[in-house]
Amino acid sequence: MSKYGGYEDQEFVADFYDAEYANLPHQNIEFFIDYSRKSGGRTLELGCGTGRILIPTALVGCEITGLDVSPYMLKKCREKITKLPREVRKNAYLIQGDMTDFSTGEQYSLITIPFRPFQHLMTVAEQKACLKCAHKHLTKQGKLVFDVYHPFLPRLIDSTYLMEMEVEPPFNLPDGRIIRRTNRTAAFHRAQQYNDIELIYYIKYPDGKEERLIHAFPMRYFYRYELENLLSLCGFKILEFFGDFDKSPFSDDSPEMIFVNEKIG
Numbered sequence: 388m389s390k391y392g393g394y395e396d397q398e399f400v401a402d403f404y405d406a407e408y409a410n411l412p413h414q415n416i417e418f419f420i421d422y423s424r425k426s427g428g429r430t431l432e433l434g435c436g437t438g439r440i441l442i443p444t445a446l447v448g449c450e451i452t453g454l455d456v457s458p459y460m461l462k463k464c465r466e467k468i469t470k471l472p473r474e475v476r477k478n479a480y481l482i483q484g485d486m487t488d489f490s491t492g493e494q495y496s497l498i499t500i501p502f503r504p505f506q507h508l509m510t511v512a513e514q515k516a517c518l519k520c521a522h523k524h525l526t527k528q529g530k531l532v533f534d535v536y537h538p539f540l541p542r543l544i545d546s547t548y549l550m551e552m553e554v555e556p557p558f559n560l561p562d563g564r565i566i567r568r569t570n571r572t573a574a575f576h577r578a579q580q581y582n583d584i585e586l587i588y589y590i591k592y593p594d595g596k597e598e599r600l601i602h603a604f605p606m607r608y609f610y611r612y613e614l615e616n617l618l619s620l621c622g623f624k625i626l627e628f629f630g631d632f633d634k635s636p637f638s639d640d641s642p643e644m645i646f647v648n649e650k651i652g
């Protein structure tokens with residue numbers, strides 16, 4: 388079973404990532420930038436990936452360090468940073484590491500975990516280790532902001548989701564490859580609160596060759612009060628709780644659970 392969401396052992400995942408998510412609504416990028424701006428200090432992003440949020444944060448003048456376990460995702464991020472103007476480059480730092488066990492030697496006024504890396508932490512021990520590490524790296528009253536998806540109950544039980552589904556339009560890579568992506572749930576594990584997910588890529592090369600690649604990983608899901616208890620246990624007070632990146636209140640149909648927490652203790 389892939390330990391870190393499969394980002395660390397399959398290079399193609401990093402190759403496709405930016406083109407794949409380029410058409411996502413950019414609301415979550417602005418959401419996190421806003422917290423960096425307001426923090427008045429340094430940000431640490433856990434699970435920074437290819438810098439989808441880190442780069443625009445550095446571009447608006449905020450200092451941000453990204454930590455990620457995947458050398459492939461970090462390589463993409465580093466390539467982008469080297470192309471930035473010098474005065475922006477000095478705002479962006481990268482560290483390879485595991486968010487359940489890191490020590491940067493610095494403190495931050497904001498720590499973020501954007502776009503669900505926390506859902507790659509499968510056990511309660513890993514989740515607590517991550518929150519405690521974040522706590523240690525925050526300044527007094529520093530903030531921790533992260534999102535997880537709000538479990539949509541049919542997706543946890545309905546066998547329709549075991550079939551491949553194509554929900555996004557195909558996308559192109561700069562080298563001319565055209566990629567069609569489907570996704571499916573490979574297995575439900577309701578007792579352990581996770582699904583086995585497969586993102587399946589059908590790749591068409593400019594010379595007509597075709598390939599099929601699978602990014603397979605388990606994804607933990609959480610319920611609201613479980614996370615509230617976990618955060619309290621690890622020294623955090625919840626300041627804000629949203630159901631989406633437009634800051635709408637959490638409700639039955641909210642797609643996200645977004646926690647804005649203050650360090651206490």
Ligand SMILES: C[S@@+](CC[C@H](N)C(=O)[O-])C[C@H]1O[C@@H](n2cnc3c(N)ncnc32)[C@H](O)[C@@H]1O
Nearest residue numbers: 391394434435436439455456457485486502504
């Ligand atoms: C869905 S991507 C999110 C990337 C980025 N935050 C964004 O918004 O585009 C998840 C990232 O979490 C990283 N990751 C997963 N488990 C991790 C761990 N234990 N420690 C550090 N990074 C981890 C993966 O390598 C991957 O880059």
